[in-house]
Each structure stands twice: as structure tokens, then as C-alpha cells.
Amino acid sequence: MITENVVKQATFELLRNAVTVLPRDINEALKKAYETEEEAIPKMQLKNILDNIELAKAGPLPMCQDTGIHIFYVTYGKDMIMKVEEAIKDGLREATKSVPLRPNAVHPLTRNNPGDNTGLKMPYINYRFSDEDFLEIAVMPKGAGSENMSALKMLTPSQGLAGIKEFVLNTMVNAGGKPCPPTIIGMGIGGSADISMKLAKEALLRPVNAPNKDPQIAELEKDLYEAINTLGIGPMGLGGKTTVLGVNIEYAYCHTASLPVAVNIQCWAARRATARIHKDGSIEHITHPKEGEI
Template sequence: MEIANVVENVAFNLIKQAVIYLPEDVKQALKKAYAEETSAAGKTQLKAILDNIELAEKYKAPICQDTGTIIFYANAGADVKHLDKIENALINATRKATKEVPLRPNAVDPFTQKNSGDNTGRFIPYINWDIVPGDTLELTVMTKGGGSENVCTTGMLVPGEGINGLKKFVIEAVIKAGSQPCPPTILGVAMGGGSDIAIKLAKKALLKPLNEPNPNPEIAKLEKELYEAANMTGIGPMGLGGKTTVLGVHVEYAFRHPASFPAAVAFNCWAARRATARIHADGTVEYVTHKGRV
């Protein structure tokens, strides 16, 4: 089969897997939160969330009606052939998924306010490209909900305040977001680079599994500190009060300009949908996050 067909087929499967089945690490974190939540209102919300996850799997229907903006991350091996055909294949897969899964049409022209009806439009689905060694194409889809996107934030902090400035920025972002991003959320936090680089890194950090703290102990410590602080806010599940406000925090960084301290916080709702597969040179496909769900 031609690579375009393989990619289209795999991308369609990834979108379908992502919107119906939550990744195992997110499910486990929600179950743990339900067991540990002490607020009655919060517990009711977590129970509804867990029931809903089960129903979605049973009926093979999207977990949430907001099936998100379709965002791809393509780690393309430098030796992969016909890379120029991939963009079109991803657009076709998005159109097909919108019709067949189905997905909610979520692509609107900001000038005319018209919905394209098929989740495609200028720069949408968005594709993040990385060139890596080898001949494997690794594709990840993130179907990103609007409620949690609306509270993502970037800031240019005061370099003199250092990491303390970042901590303050993150806590204030969580408090300001309150109930809006469908807590318990996952936070992607990034500093450095530039305003665009920080938010890009923060969003990409949302793809990391919850049970994998950063290998750098200093960063892992910061992640834990921010996680505990966010859960001290009392916002709770769906903002109705409780001790589960975030399920996890991932921190990323780039070096910064001496005069700048860019920072960004990306939020993902509890329905943190993502799916990954690898397409090898011989045409074999390996589903990474959703084995046995094709």
C-alpha cells in the first residue's frame, strides 16, 4: 500500500481511539482521585466521570461531545519516503473521522464565523513536525478540548524573580482558570525560549504519561511542588470544591534570553485524549497507546 493510504488509515484509527478510549495512565489517575477525594460534591463528579468513561467504551462513542481541535505531532524519520504526501493524508483522515466516528465539526473561520463542517480549514488540523533519525514515522494525535484551551496562558515574567516567579504564574493561572477547564486537569508548564516556544513546549508536555515524572530530579521536584500547590487551591472536580484539582504537572524548558523569562501554562481537561502509533519502513504499524483498540 502507498504511504499516503497507510498514514490516512492509521491517523483515522488514532483519532477514533483517542476520542473514545482515555489512555490508561489518565484512567488510573482518575480512579485514584475518586478513591481519595473527600468532598461529597467532588466525589459525585468523579463518579460521573468514571461512569462516563465506561459508557464511552461500551458504546464506542466519544467520551466528550467536544471532540476538540485535531492536532498532530509527526516525528518523521529523515529516511521516510514521500513525506510530502502526509499532510494531505492527515487532512483526509480528519474528514473521514468527522463523518464516521463521528466528531463534532469544530473548525470555524474567524472572519465569517462559518463552520467548515469537517474539522478542516486553514492550518487545521495543525501538524507539528519534528525530523528524527531513522525510517519510522511516529504519529500522535491530540484532540484538544476548547474549555481547557480557553485558559491556556503565556506570560513574560521578570527574570530577577527566577523560578519563584514561575511558581506564582502557575498558581495564579490555576486559580484564574477555576472550574472552566473541566478539572481535574493536567498542566503542561514551560519556561524559556520565547513566548511562542514556551506555549508550544507546554502543550507538547501534555502528551507525557502521568506516571512518568521528569528524569531530571530537579524538574521532577518542581513538578511535584506545583502539583501539590494546585491541589491545595480547593477548586476540586468541576470546580465544585475538593482536593483534586489537577491530576499531574509536566514541566519543560528551553534556554532563555538574558532579558526575558517567557513562561506558559497549557491546560488539558480530565478527558486528556491522545493516541500514538509508529509506521515502520516495511509498512507495519505499531499502536503505542491503544494496543488492541483498532
């Protein structure tokens, strides 16, 4: 049975996995980046990153002190609608105490910090539906350094593909070293203002080595990846060949009069974890099949 206790336990394990062990695609991309760099400063930055990843795994301890705010994606399988919000909150509170996570969630105006990463609409849970036989939970702990560099532009249709490319370039030049490059760019094209932003974040759930299935979008991903890595911003903005580890794009149809484009940047510590809870209550970790491993 899928009980609230199982959801709480899964949430706790997902958070610990996410903040201590990076997904395989990100690890591989960072190692490749280290091999690619030739100059002393960018090579040193990537070596620090790779050493830090090992320390986190060995701990297990959070690789970055900014353990983010917590964005969840809950996908209900067949006949599985149940309230999960309180169980997820409890799992998050437990993880905050014992992983530990930094208490990041504050009131937007008073800046009051309740100390347990929860508050009004936080953690934020996106609900989706599938016809599978399991309940899937994905978590993306999102740090502020990269999130603060996010951008939305309501282009006119006549600005088209060129306008999209110009906007992404400007966003990345403006971001420089601030979002902890090498970063991953999540992009949402189309929809509406809010839909494009949501797609940009969802794009970050996809591994960097898995291009969009639409060949035209996949080509744009590849071109932007190559172009941004030619800018020379480099690891931590100190110069070098690796500015992004990947560009992931999702799109939606939009109004004939608009062309929304959203960029959501993810830092190199691109933490995400997914688990499935089966009908018998067993938890199957997808991104992190075994404790401390990927």
C-alpha cells in the same frame, strides 16, 4: 511501503482511539482521585467521569462532545520524508463523519464552519525528525474549555522561580472550574514566547506518572502538583481535593534578558494517541495497542 492510504488509515484509527479510550496513566489517576475524595459532590463528579469513560469505551463513542481541534505531531524516521498533510486531512474528514467527531474548526472572524474539521492550517501539524526506522504520528484532540484558560507571561529574570510559581497559581485560581478539573497542567519554561507555548503543549504528550528527567524540574512539578491540589478547587470547580492529575514541565534555554512561562491546561479527558508506521506499511499503535483497550 508507507503510502498516503496507510497514513490516512492510521490517522483515522488514532482519532477513534484518542476520543473513545483515555490513556492508561489518565485512567489510573482518575480512579485514584475518586478514592481520595471524601465529600459527596466531588465524589459524584468523579463517579460520573468514570462511568462516562466506560460508556465511551463500550460504544465506542466520543467521551466528550468537544472532540477538539486537531494537533498532530509527525516524526519522520530515516529517509522517510513524504507529504502527509492531505492524507491526515482525509483521515480526519473520515473520522469526523463516522466516529463521529463534532465539526469544530471555523474561520476565526466569519465563524464559518466548513463542517469537516479542516480549514486553513487546520488540522495543525508539527513536524519532527528522528533516526528511527518508522514514521510516528501522535494526535492531541484539544478541547476549547481547557485551551481557553491557557496563559503566557513574559517574566523578568529577577522574578525567577517565585514568579513562575505565582503565575501558575494565579492561572489556576482564575481558571477555577472552567477547564473541567481535575486537569493536567502543561508548562513551558524558557525559550521565547512562542517556544514556551509550544513546550507547554508538548508537555501534555508525556504521561502524568512520568516526571521530567531533570531532578530540579521534577521537583517543581511535584511541588506545584501538591500546592494546586491544596487550593480546594476540586472536580468541576465544585470543591474537593483533586484539582490536577499532574503537572508536566518542559524547558528550553532562553535569552539572558527574559523568562517566558507558558501554561497550557488539559481537561480530565486528556485525549492523546500515538502510532508508528513501519517501513512495510504496518501500523503499530503505541498508546492503544488493541482496539478499545490501553
